[in-house]
Amino acid sequence: MSSSLSSTINDQRVFKYLLIAPAVFIILLIGLYPLIKLVVGSFQNISMFDNDLSYQGFVNYARLFGDERLWESLLHTVAFTAVALPIELVLGYLLALLFLEKLPFKQTFVAIILLPTVISPIVAGSTWRLMFDQRFGPINQVIGWLAGGDVKLLWTVDPMLVWPAILVAEVWQWTPFMFLLLLAALSNVDKEQLEAAQIDGASWFMTFRRIVLPAIMPVMFIAVLIRALDLFRVFDVIWTMTQGGPGTFTETISIYAYQMAFREFEISYSSAIAFLVIIILTVAVIWALRRVELAR
């Protein structure tokens, strides 16, 4: 390679880097600065009355280990994610299968099914709170008609009922999201392969396992990842329905972090909590991505 050609290529590279530099800088500024600020804050002592910016060591991180309420809220979060995610996935898949066939007014029905996802979670939570109201809520009314008498189910008070109530609201709102992505993925499954499998007499399960699942896996993985991250950070629906109650029975990690940061103004401690969440989610995402890579 002549030196003039090499110089031209180098110039082009530099020029490309220069072109993307502003975008990279803005992304770093938006994404990295709050993270740095968060980490720095977690090593300080900022609270309602103290604005101590001096280095405090790992005091806030040490506090995490002895904070039972934190681990309890983390357990709630993980358990809720573990229950809600498969339900949303299965329901979303079944709905998508249903809409895979040609149906009259299919597009209209799809649009209607998608409506919950465009509603603000705060509004959805408030609506479900009213739906579950003991006295005026339609849910108790319907159960009452079916049971043939008045029912006094305290959906947002009784510990036996409060998680199922939240689960219903969450699943109602976000199953359509799964549905939409899986419908798109299923639409792209090679029909010739499906027909061939059918001719060869493959069972439904074998067809799903060998043809459908590999085909929809990339999209399904993205859908599951997005929903898992959302569920791990769930706040709005629970806040509007129970505010984490009764007691701290439905308190998730996001609600606890909010309480610490904006109710109790433990800014540094809540920064430590937030950083803990970031670490957990980063590890989980890396693990999931590696699993997918291995599966490929």
Added chain:
Amino acid sequence: MVVTHLTRRALMAASASILALSMTSVASAQSAAERAVEAAKQYSGITLNVFYEAGLQPLDPKNFTGPMWEELTGIKINVIESPISEMFTKTIQAHRAGSGAYDVLNVIPSQMPDMVQAGAIIQLDELVAKYGFADELQKIAPVYRDNQMKVDGKIYGFPDDGDVLIMYYRKDLFEDPANMEEFKAKHGYDLAPPKTWKEFAEIGQFLTDKFAPEIYGAGTLHAPGNAQFLFQERFRVEGGKFFDAETMKATVNSDVGVKVFTDMVANTKFMPPGVEQWGFIEPFNGFLAGNLAMTVSWPPVGRWAAGYGKGTEALNWIPETKVADKIGYALPPGGRPQLAAGFSLAVASGSKHQEAAYLFIQWMNSEEISLKRVQLPYALRDPFRSSHFESEEYRNRWPSATEYLDTLKMGAETGLLDLSLIQIDRYEEGMRQSLSRLWAGEDPKTILDDLASQWDALTERIGVDKQKAVYLDWSSKPNAYPN
């Protein structure tokens, strides 16, 4: 904009009278309101951001005082609203961010020490002296004046809302000869507004047994944010103390605490199904509909149930009262009602117009303007000045207004202060969580033991000596504990 005929008349009359007064008098004969108006004219053209609880509260500055103040001084009033549960958070956030978002603040008195310590509100003594407001401040009912105005002997806010939990009951049921006879035969004493919580339970059960499901003996506030006030009241009336004054260890889990918690759960048995979820609205609606024989709530319930404000557009959401001529007013059992929140007007330290903001709150809080404000049909501001309780105009607003105001006045004398400590919201949060666990069916003793541990840990973190000094100061006030 929602302005009723009554409000328009009041607005025009008040503006006219104050304009006339401000034109004719200059210095010596001026009232505090007039002085505020005169001094505020130099700030004409600015806008004051006023922070209010969302809902009906801001209709006063939006529809009444705001327009009047602008007409008198040229200063615009911009109202910023927030749910009451978020007000403290937003005030502190704005202060910490140095945003200067608010000029005038509504501060819940029990949170005032925290606001002062955080530096979010300014001391007002110099401005009070400068604009001659001290005399009028002295005319605020003592329980509010002495407890909701100062921190460490310095003025930080003007008590502006006579909140107190009053009992409302159905006179027709209590004075019915058959009910009276049956009740006396069963319990051996006269059917009358209960003087103790034991009587409350007996009367409530008696009326529920006789009239439910049409009428229940009682229905009260149970949503944790509201019920914590009732707990604070009952706990102290029954002889409870929140802390050991020597060690500052929480004693909320004492036998008294457990008894009160147990009784509160037992009381739900004679209340309507689902009462565990009731906030402010449900008992209010139930009482107006004639479904409750007794309820305990804030003063607006008493006047709206009597039909005051009927026809006002802002109150169209209130159901037709069926008890207007049947309502009786009394102090709740124990005779020491909880003052339950309230508001003091304060000036934000981040305000760029502190003096103008001060003048606005002096004017609002003054004798003549505040009397009009507490009579606004849609207002949630309750009488808090001696002159409000004695006002002939107010006493003639509806047939039982005299009895209503006399009861509020008694409440303003005997009312129990909300617990006030450093970071009180965190202690209250513990109470709120405990009550939600109580309604969920957990064991009272376990809940209160957890609450005590939580409070102790909090006190340790804040500093035992620091918190003890604040507690001793609070508990030394005559209205902190009944005895």
